[in-house]
Amino acid sequence: AQKVTQAQTEISVVEKEDVTLDCVYETRDTTYYLFWYKQPPSGELVFLIRRNSFDEQNEISGRYSWNFQKSTSSFNFTITASQVVDSAVYFCALSMVGYGQNFVFGPGTRLSVLP
């Protein structure tokens, strides 16, 4: 069965600090997709990134970067020079095929960036 673990329930940092959100996944499939979503206090779910299992290249988008390591089944998310607007709950998710029952969210990490 597939599973996503986000061991950090809550993280607090001071503005301008770097912060890494951990995500560890379990699946027996060789083809799968990993995702990160952001849920700010207003409640919407914002898509951040999707990565397939065959692409282990790290990705950087502005202050955001993602480190995908199949050897450790991890897909960690780093925010550089955090800002107050980064305060949100961040969900890591895993899909084998599609988005129904095969789409599994992690429990989320609540990030608070203090001014």
Place this chain on the structure above:
Amino acid sequence: AAGVIQSPRHLIKEKRETATLKCYPIPRHDTVYWYQQGPGQDPQFLISFYEKMQSDKGSIPDRFSAQQFSDYHSELNMSSLELGDSALYFCASSFSGTASSPLHFGNGTRLTVT
């Protein structure tokens, strides 16, 4: 770019009443998903539709039903509401129903049952 549109944004109902949530997917997206997110929880999959046919079913109560119409919009109908149905309900859409296309969520409908 156009996003997933959900209405209403907020809804307050009393126990045993009915509620209808609407979802308009991103243009050209043919698959719609409904999720329920309780307080402090991650989103839980309820049901999905691909090309107007139910494609997958999760933990949707029998009191709930949904459908996708010819214009691809979807409605989630909830009857005999219970206090425990209070949650944030998300609609999401994708193209082709596979993970090769990203899944985009609407802003959600916050349902409060009193």
